[in-house]
Amino acid sequence: MMESVQRIFALARITLLEAMRQKVLNILILFAVIAVGTSLYFSTLKSDEQIKFLLDFCFGAMTVFGLFIALISTAYMIPNELENRTIYTILAKPVRRSEFIVGKYLGVVALLGVVTLLMSIVFLIVLNVQAQINIASYTQLVEQEGVPELDKRQLITTNTNTVLAQAQDPMILQGILLVYARLCIVAAMAMVISTITTSAIFTVCTTFMFYVIGHMQGYARDVVMDPTEQYGPIQKALLSCIAALIPNMRSFSAIDEMVLGTKVTWDMTFGLLGYSAFYITCAIALASLLFSEREL
Amino acid sequence: MRPAHDIDVENELPEDIAAAADESRWISRWDGPWHTRPSLRILLLLIVFCVPKLLMETAIDASQRAAGFHSITHISSDLRSRLTQDTLISILAGLRGVVADYYWRDVTESFMREDWSRMRSSIQLTTMLQPNSPIFWGMGGWHMAYNVAIAKRNDKREPSLARRIAIERYWVEEGEKLMRNGLEINPESVDLHIQLAQLHLQRLKDPVTAAKLYEQASLLPGAQPFNSRLPGFILRRAGREQEALDYWRRLWARHRTHTDKDMDWPRILREIRALESKLNVPIAERIRE
Numbered sequence: 390m391m392e393s394v395q396r397i398f399a400l401a402r403i404t405l406l407e408a409m410r411q412k413v414l415n416i417l418i419l420f421a422v423i424a425v426g427t428s429l430y431f432s433t434l435k436s437d438e439q440i441k442f443l444l445d446f447c448f449g450a451m452t453v454f455g456l457f458i459a460l461i462s463t464a465y466m467i468p469n470e471l472e473n474r475t476i477y478t479i480l481a482k483p484v485r486r487s488e489f490i491v492g493k494y495l496g497v498v499a500l501l502g503v504v505t506l507l508m509s510i511v512f513l514i515v516l517n518v519q520a521q522i523n524i525a526s527y528t529q530l531v532e533q534e535g536v537p538e539l540d541k542r543q544l545i546t547t548n549t550n551t552v553l554a555q556a557q558d559p560m561i562l563q564g565i566l567l568v569y570a571r572l573c574i575v576a577a578m579a580m581v582i583s584t585i586t587t588s589a590i591f592t593v594c595t596t597f598m599f600y601v602i603g604h605m606q607g608y609a610r611d612v613v614m615d616p617t618e619q620y621g622p623i624q625k626a627l628l629s630c631i632a633a634l635i636p637n638m639r640s641f642s643a644i645d646e647m648v649l650g651t652k653v654t655w656d657m658t659f660g661l662l663g664y665s666a667f668y669i670t671c672a673i674a675l676a677s678l679l680f681s682e683r684e685l
Numbered sequence: 686m687r688p689a690h691d692i693d694v695e696n697e698l699p700e701d702i703a704a705a706a707d708e709s710r711w712i713s714r715w716d717g718p719w720h721t722r723p724s725l726r727i728l729l730l731l732i733v734f735c736v737p738k739l740l741m742e743t744a745i746d747a748s749q750r751a752a753g754f755h756s757i758t759h760i761s762s763d764l765r766s767r768l769t770q771d772t773l774i775s776i777l778a779g780l781r782g783v784v785a786d787y788y789w790r791d792v793t794e795s796f797m798r799e800d801w802s803r804m805r806s807s808i809q810l811t812t813m814l815q816p817n818s819p820i821f822w823g824m825g826g827w828h829m830a831y832n833v834a835i836a837k838r839n840d841k842r843e844p845s846l847a848r849r850i851a852i853e854r855y856w857v858e859e860g861e862k863l864m865r866n867g868l869e870i871n872p873e874s875v876d877l878h879i880q881l882a883q884l885h886l887q888r889l890k891d892p893v894t895a896a897k898l899y900e901q902a903s904l905l906p907g908a909q910p911f912n913s914r915l916p917g918f919i920l921r922r923a924g925r926e927q928e929a930l931d932y933w934r935r936l937w938a939r940h941r942t943h944t945d946k947d948m949d950w951p952r953i954l955r956e957i958r959a960l961e962s963k964l965n966v967p968i969a970e971r972i973r974e
Contacts, residue, residue: 438789438820445782452779540911543947547909571779601777607746610739633735637742638779645782646754649817657748664741671734678727 396484397492404496408462409503416454423450440555443519444648447512448564451505455572456600458504463497463579464592467680471587476685487677490580494673497576505569513561520556524549560647563658570665571641575600577672578636584680603638606631636668753817768810776814785814789821792828801833805859812867819874822867827880830860830888857888878902879912892923900932910947917956930960937972 470476479489527548531541579596586592610632612618612625620628640661647653768776775784788810795804808825815821834856843849864881871877882898885891896916903913913936920929933956937943943950954974961971 438824441818441820442786442789445786449780449783456778543909543911601774604777604779607742610742614739614743632739633731636738637745640742640745640749641779642781643749643754644779645815646752646817648782649815651753651817653752657745657752660741660745660748664745667741668738671730671738675727675730675734678730 393485393488396488397495400479400484400489400492401495401499404466404493405499405503408496408500411462416458439519439523440516440552441648443516444555444561444564445645447508447515448568448644448648451508451512451565451568452571454508455501455504455568456575456597459497459501459572459576460579460593460596462500463494463576464583464589464596466493466497467583468587468589471685480685486681490584490677490680491673494576494580494676497580498573501569501572501576505565505572509565512565516556516561520552523552527552555650558647560653563653563655564644564647566658567641567644567661570662571638574636574638574665574668574672577669577676581672581676581679584676584683599635600638602631603635605639606635606637607639609635610637637664640664781814785811785818785821788814792825796828796832799836801836804828804833808863812863816867816870819867819871819877822864822871823874823877823880826860826864826867826884828860829863830857830884834860834888857884860884861889873905875902875905875908875912878905882915886919892919893925893928896920896928896932910945911949913948914953917953921956921960926960926964930957930964930966933957933960934972943974 467476470479476489480486528545531544531548536544575596578599579592582595582599583589583592586595609628612620612628613632643653643657643661772784772787775781788807791807792804792811795801795807808821808828811821812818812825834853837843837856838849838853840849840852843852861881861884864877864884867877868874868881878898879902882895882902885898886895896919899912899915899919902908903916917929917932917936920926920932933953936953937957940948943954954972957972960966
């Protein structure tokens with residue numbers, strides 16, 4: 390058992406190192422520049438709008454860049470191993486195919502963890518810089534307006550508290566965790582598809598399509614679970630497949646609600662993280678089964 | 686050369702290779718029974734996976750709906766035509782917030798160009814995409830009731846002043862309607878209550894409704910203390926002294942202690958005393974400090 394774990398971690402470590410040698414860091418720098426530029430881009434907007442837009446943009450950029458990295462790194466992994474023939478060297482050793490899949494997936498998960506962490510650091514720095522700019526400009530505005538002293542104090546304190554509450558909201562951490570969970574699900578989907586296909590481009594396109602369909606999976610599930618819905622057998626079978634196999638990506642829109650200030654409890658977040666862990670476990674088990682059947 | 690099956694693995698191979706071969710045999714034994722029916726295994730996994738997956742998703746959806754997530758307002762056909770394929774893909778890729786922000790920038794740009802119909806349609810799109818955002822409802826209503834209405838009032842291309850006033854009134858009411866719709870979806874928003882109150886006070890010249898809205902805002906969590914004082918001042922200035930006094934009394938009764946500096950109780954008490962004197966309230970019925 391311990392040897393199996395060691396083999397998995399060795400594979401995960403190698404996968405992470407290989408990925409880090411690629412141009413992922415360049416993308417991160419690009420992200421950082423875009424994120425910093427955002428505050429300037431929205432500088433004409435109202436103070437509370439700026440924070441909302443910054444949160445939206447940063448979570449959006451984390452999702453897009455993360456999605457891109459998750460898709461590319463996972464989809465090209467097995468085809469690259471096959472092309473370079475390194476897979477034969479690995480599987481010639483006492484490494485099970487399931488260990489190979491789990492190790493490779495954990496490598497991608499670690500890579501996504503590093504990427505998300507770096508993006509989050511830049512994101513939080515930008516957010517706090519913007520918050521300080523907003524507080525300073527509002528204070529200056531109130532000072533110039535000639536508001537009575539008591540109201541002035543209340544206005545400045547309330548504004549400072551509101552801006553800081555937005556910029557240092559613990560829910561941002563929940564949002565980052567959910568973005569990470571979403572990316573891990575995408576990587577798991579890509580892993581399943583890459584075990585049955587030979588083309589990385591096909592894997593990228595199909596996974597992205599499934600990701601998009603995942604945002605409408607709830608409708609398919611409603612149809613499947615509601616016996617009163619009037620659909621033909623073919624439509625119902627198709628919708629059943631979608632509901633059964635594709636994850637519900639729409640539930641991750643909780644991130645948007647956080648940005649709008651809606652209270653998203655930790656129970657909800659843990660529920661989503663638990664769901665993600667369950668889906669990933671099943672997807673990787675499926676990928677292992679499919680890969681064990683594959684002719685190399 | 687001897688055939689491979691003749692080699693005695695235990696005795697003739699070096700130790701490390703023998704160990705590796707041993708492990709491979711163990712792996713084969715472990716994997717063995719599973720190899721018999723692969724498709725059955727996959728089917729079994731899918732069945733075992735699907736049922737809890739669907740149950741978990743239903744539970745998550747129910748909890749999110751209960752918390753007011755996934756709300757979307759009605760989408761009319763003219764608005765649907767403005768949602769391009771790229772926009773729809775972005776929304777479906779989980780970037781709804783970014784798309785809403787993009788349309789909000791379009792609101793600002795349309796406002797700068799004085800393209801009012803496009804501005805209104807962009808406001809409708811943003812509020813449709815993110816109905817839980819009070820910013821969009823409040824600012825959208827403000828654009829309509831103030832910016833568009835005043836621009837229409839000063840639009841000299843319309844020679845009739847009466848017609849210009851009617852058009853101005855139309856836009857003020859449109860702004861009010863938008864904010865009211867926003868309040869239905871975001872009843873806990875202090876800012877939206879205040880913006881609607883300001884609109885009633887400044888644009889519709891309706892201080893009673895404005896005072897009511899300020900009072901509602903002051904009762905919500907996150908309201909600033911000075912919001913509580915505004916209804917009293919507004920009603921007194923509108924000449925509704927009895928209603929102003931009733932409001933101050935309600936406010937006074939709502940608080941157990943009257944020492945909070947932020948509330949500025951001495952000022953409130955001065956207001957109460959002035960109104961009590963003016964309205965000849967009997968001494969016994971006056972508020973006691």
